[in-house]
Amino acid sequence: xxxxxxxxxxxxxxxxxxxxxxxxxxxxxxxxxxxxxxxxxxxxxxxxxxxxxxxxxxxxxxxxxxxxxxxxxxxxxxxxxxxxxxxxxxxxxxxxxxxxxxxxxxxxxxxxxxxxxxxxxxxxxxxxxxxxxxxxxxxxxxxxxxxxxxxxxxxxxxxxxxxxxxxxxxxxxxxxxxxxxxxxxxxxxxxxxxxxxxxxxxxxxxxxxxxxxxxxxxxxxxxxxxxxxxxxxxxxxxxxxxxxxxxxxxxxxxxxxxxxxxxxxxxxxxxxxxxxxxxxxxxxxxxxxxxxxxxxxxxxxxxxxxxxxxxxxxxxxxxxxxxxxxxxxxxxxxxxxxxxxxxxxxxxxxxxxxxxxxxxxxxxxxxxxxxxxxxxxxxxxxxxxxxxxxxxxxxxxxxxxxxxxxxxxxxxxxxxxxxxxxxxxxxxxxxxxxxxxxxxxxxxxxxxxxxxxxxxxx
Numbered sequence: 195x196x197x198x199x200x201x202x203x204x205x206x207x208x209x210x211x212x213x214x215x216x217x218x219x220x221x222x223x224x225x226x227x228x229x230x231x232x233x234x235x236x237x238x239x240x241x242x243x244x245x246x247x248x249x250x251x252x253x254x255x256x257x258x259x260x261x262x263x264x265x266x267x268x269x270x271x272x273x274x275x276x277x278x279x280x281x282x283x284x285x286x287x288x289x290x291x292x293x294x295x296x297x298x299x300x301x302x303x304x305x306x307x308x309x310x311x312x313x314x315x316x317x318x319x320x321x322x323x324x325x326x327x328x329x330x331x332x333x334x335x336x337x338x339x340x341x342x343x344x345x346x347x348x349x350x351x352x353x354x355x356x357x358x359x360x361x362x363x364x365x366x367x368x369x370x371x372x373x374x375x376x377x378x379x380x381x382x383x384x385x386x387x388x389x390x391x392x393x394x395x396x397x398x399x400x401x402x403x404x405x406x407x408x409x410x411x412x413x414x415x416x417x418x419x420x421x422x423x424x425x426x427x428x429x430x431x432x433x434x435x436x437x438x439x440x441x442x443x444x445x446x447x448x449x450x451x452x453x454x455x456x457x458x459x460x461x462x463x464x465x466x467x468x469x470x471x472x473x474x475x476x477x478x479x480x481x482x483x484x485x486x487x488x489x490x491x492x493x494x495x496x497x498x499x500x501x502x503x504x505x506x507x508x509x510x511x512x513x514x515x516x517x518x519x520x521x522x523x524x525x526x527x528x529x530x531x532x533x534x535x536x537x538x539x540x541x542x543x544x545x546x547x548x549x550x551x552x553x554x555x556x557x558x559x560x561x562x563x564x565x566x567x568x569x570x571x572x573x574x575x576x577x578x579x580x581x582x583x584x585x586x587x588x589x590x591x592x593x594x595x596x597x598x599x600x601x602x603x604x605x606x607x608x609x610x611x612x613x614x615x616x617x618x619x620x621x622x623x624x625x626x627x628x629x630x631x632x633x634x635x636x637x638x639x640x641x642x643x644x645x646x647x648x649x650x651x652x
Contacts (some may be wrong), residue, residue: 206246206272216250216278218269227269229254235266235325235416236284236423237274246270248279251328253321253416263313264415266321268328284423290364290393290648291331291422299362301334302353304345306369306399314368314399322366322397325419345373349380353392357381357644360389366422370400371466374647375623378432381644382463391429393646395422401489402624404466408546409561409649417650425648431545431564432640433605435462435622440630444478444619464623467549468637469542470608471512472579474621475500481626493550497583501576511537511573513612518568519605519638528604535572536611539579543568543606543637547590557590558602561649566639568606570599605638 207218207227216234219226229252238249248271253264286292293299303322305314318336326334337348356363367373374396381388397418398406405411411418437460467473479485480496488495501509516533543566547559556567571582574597585592593600610629612618618629629635 206270208273209250209271209275209278211275211277216275218250218271232414233416234278234282235419237271237278237282238284238328239279244270246272248274248283249328250274250278250282251325263316263320266324266328268324287329287331288423288425290362290395290427291329293362299364300356301331301364301366302348303334303336303366304348304368304373305336305338306345306367306373307339308342309368309370309372309400317368317397317399321419322368339373345369345376346380349377350384353377354381354384354386354388357388357390357392358386362390363392364395365392366395366397368397368399370398370624371402371404372400372624374405375464375466375625378430378465378623378645379463382432382434382640382642383461388644391427391644391646393427393648394430395425395648397422401492402550404544404546404549405647407548407551408559409647411650412551421648421650424651426651427646428562428649429643430465430645430647431562432463432465432642432644433468433543433545433566433637434640435464435468435620435627435635435637437461437620437627437629437635438633440633441635442628442630444626444628460627462622462625462627463640464625466546466623467542467544467621468623468635469621470514470619470635471538471541472497472500473540473542474619474626475616477621477624478619478626481624501579509539509573509576509579510617512539512541512617513537513610515609515611516541516570517607517609518601518603519607520601521604530607533570537573539571539573540583541568541570541608543603552587554590555586556600557593558600562647564639565602566604566637567600567602569593571595571597605636607634607636609634 207220209216209218214231216229216231233253235251240246240248249268250271251266251268254267255264305318396406396411398412403412411421439459441460443460476493476496480492485492518531519528520531521528544556545566547554547556549555555569559567582592582595592598610618610633615628620627620629620635
């Protein structure tokens with residue numbers, strides 16, 4: 195066999211470690227295969243069902259295939275090097291997949307069909323489904339999203355009632371940040387008591403994937419699988435964004451009717467980002483079928499149009515009053531600080547470090563540390579703004595710029611002073627909210643923790 199050809203499933207191989215590869219050979223079939231050690235997902239010791247020493251699961255990408263999607267494959271090993279066993283052996287399943295006391299665990303797979311460029315289905319069929327099969331896990335439910343409301347509906351019809359009943363759940367989410375935001379928002383809005391916090395295994399399938407990038411799930415294609423098999427559940431920090439009474443949520447390009455009468459103000463819970471200005475505008479402008487086919491590049495394309503308008507107009511200066519909510523550690527209380535700037539270009543608060551894999555928006559943020567940090571800069575020439583934003587790709591060097599404010603906060607408020615609706619759009623974890631003229635948005639950290647996310651072993 196060549197290095198990139200498939201290994202026969204039923205053939206037993208002898209293998210040795212040579213440098214950063216595992217070389218496997220079957221002297222009877224006169225076949226061999228070479229597997230990079232970084233592509234090995236795990237080694238399963240023999241369960242007595244066959245005569246071989248162990249089973250190795252690994253990711254492979256066939257060069258001759260029409261797409262570059264990886265596939266999970268397995269081979270049976272007659273001999274297993276001790277070094278491979280010590281580093282890759284999976285002797286038992288984690289508690290979030292198989293509870294040692296045989297307590298009931300609900301395992302759900304959510305395939306977000308609209309996320310990113312539509313790869314979630316392939317990730318399931320070519321990788322995750324095979325992994326569960328090889329692990330002997332066949333009791334799970336698969337949910338494919340049918341609309342933007344599917345995940346929210348699942349939360350209210352299934353996940354929240356089960357959590358209230360104390361049933362342990364693991365939700366494998368093949369999605370971008372939007373799917374996670376739907377789960378967060380649904381759980382934090384419920385009035386029911388959450389007795390068992392669900393564990394979320396995030397397999398990134400979106401375009402930005404900020405949470406996955408910030409929790410180390412995007413470093414290598416197998417990392418998300420390793421978090422599922424060996425990861426530790428960690429509580430997800432959350433913020434609450436409250437809007438003035440006339441604000442409207444935008445979904446699928448349509449504006450929902452704002453609250454009227456005695457209806458409560460719009461409130462959205464998020465775990466990634468709350469923004470206004472260029473970031474919120476580019477998220478809103480790029481959320482079209484035409485833009486989405488470009489993947490993560492759509493954000494750069496929309497940003498360029500905002501900074502260098504094709505109609506020849508100048509870059510917009512966003513008008514509003516920003517109030518920071520900060521904590522005084524010595525007096526252990528909060529105080530409000532109104533920024534003296536009237537006009538702005540970029541206003542973003544985040545609980546994570548990376549919005550894209552290499553776009554480090556908040557370099558001081560560490561794994562799920564719960565700290566909310568704001569990045570803000572005012573109007574500047576578009577070339578200069580591009581320079582500032584580009585330096586975020588250089589390990590977050592933009593925060594060292596004298597024109598950039600970078601500060602840890604407990605929350606913030608924006609009072610909008612814009613006549614044109616286009617400049618009153620805010621972004622909460624990819625959701626776009628249009629605020630009415632003269633309206634406001636207030637964001638504060640949430641003290642409760644209702645959900646876990648599985649993060650890779652350190």
